[in-house]
Amino acid sequence: MKQLLQKWGKGFGIYVALMIVFPFVMPDEYYRSVGIIIGLHAIVTIGLCLVMGLAGQISLGQAAFWGIGAYTSAVLTTKYGLSPFVGLIASAIVPGLFAFILGRAIAGLQGYYLAMATLAFGYIVQIGITEWEPVTGGASGMISIPQVPFFGGSELSMYYLIWAVVTCVLLFSLNLLHSRVGRAFRAIHKSEIAATSMGIDVSKFKLNAFVVSGMFAGISGGLYAHYMGILDPQPFGLHESIKFLTMVVIGGMTSIWGALIGTVLIGFISEGLILLSEVIPGLQGDVDTIVFGGILVLIVMFMPEGLVPRIRSVYEKAQAKKAKEAAVKAQSGERVERKAAT
């Protein structure tokens, strides 16, 4: 942990400062709600990043875990009158169980098969939520889901609650990255065969990543349900899964920070598009899908490693160049001095 703070000291400090200050820079309730939604998405994408970047798998059904988490907590609190905190704990456990079962089942799958299986799972969950009307309210959804009683449940306190969860998830994942587990994951990402021969239980690690990502998505879903107060099955489909995918891919699959930064970026792009559609009257249809699709295509074509790793490598190169130049200067300076001495 200490080592981690040393390594990430500056970046982590900036993150905490920005996160705390944001609701006061934009004191509008609307921007606070935007901040909350971005935080909720960030919890999901950090988990997805563990699956994609570290375990080298792909999940096109992340919104399904999100939805399972949301409905678990919503049903437990509204139908059975349990406390939202119990609901939130269940909203982590139930999607985790689903992820465990699905992960166990599809452990042998790779590439396209895995993409297809998770996509199909996403569809089944969305259809299941819509069809299981007595419990989930079907297509018309659920209303009056209680709020989380956290400092009065105002917009501002929700903002801090959610970003506190984001910070925990972030620290957990960064810590994981710099532990033995993280090194094992990176080995798997590079070459599964080499990792296996070094004694890493590849399928166990992959399954763990999948379960953790499902739990993260579930917690986020539970918070989403309590924050919104209403739920319907519509946001838990393919559109949202692709949005999560775009967030992870734009930031850089192999970087946890990339997932966070990608989420913030896409969050603001979405808001910008909403503003734009108010200004330009002729704008119809899903303009955001054009942008997300375009981003996915362009990133894979021109910057497959993603924004954050790219910026980091450019920065490191510049640092190295500077150091080299300084060394050359020092050397030549020495030479001049020597000449003067003779």
Next chain:
Amino acid sequence: MTELLQYVANGLVSGGIYAIVAVGFITIYNVSKVINLAQGEFLMLGGMVTVALIGMNLPYGLAALLAILAVTAIGIIMQKYVIDYVKKASPISLIILTIGISTLIRGIASFIWGKDAFALEPITSNEPLSFGGVTIATQSVWILAAVLIILFLLWYLMEKTILGKKINACSVNPMAARLMGISPTKMSMLAFAISGATGAVAGIVIAPLSVTSYDIGVLLGIKGFSAAILGGLGNPLGAAVAAFLLGIVESLGAGYVSSGMKDAIAFLVLIGMLLVKPSGLFGERSVGKGGL
């Protein structure tokens, strides 16, 4: 009994459409080892462009022809400028790429045509046909005819012509094919053109039966791909059979279990299949290296 036959007849029609999509997937996959997840969008574009052109007062046949050509061109452009650019990408990158293309096409379609559903006139009459209590729309006959013709032509192309041999050569060993003077890039482009054209035809013939809108491609694409996996990726004949089976199972499920669960049934079949036998009912005809 009539009820059962009715469901089977309905299933055959939707199964036929899945068969075209599945064979489109496999045509591309065999040559370039790319799964084109934008395959469903070819169907959507076929239907939507035809509707749009008819809206410009073009005659039906001409509109359909132009739509097929346009979608074929889109397939070629996609291969030439996007897929070919990232030749060495990992399967995950390719999945992300083709999903991106599919999302992009869908977004543009919703931008141009809006989110409304459009109906296309049936090719011939609107009268349903009746065979011993089983009624089917005349359009269904057209669909099945189109499916069978497309499947036959593809079989003929792949098995009986030099061009088909060249395509096969590229899927078996691209390096050796190149040494024989066959350009894998060109063959891959041809595969995209074929999938684009067949997809467009499927999109046009299905449009009168169910309405067409900007988002029909997703489900059709996924179900076609499910059929391709069920039949064994890389095996066009197996995929076509699996597609018909999938259509019938789905239709029976919708009839006897719950119509709302119709789509879930297809996916449950897929997940079940992946668990029991990922190589598909008829096994992957593993051609060449660089597969999954």
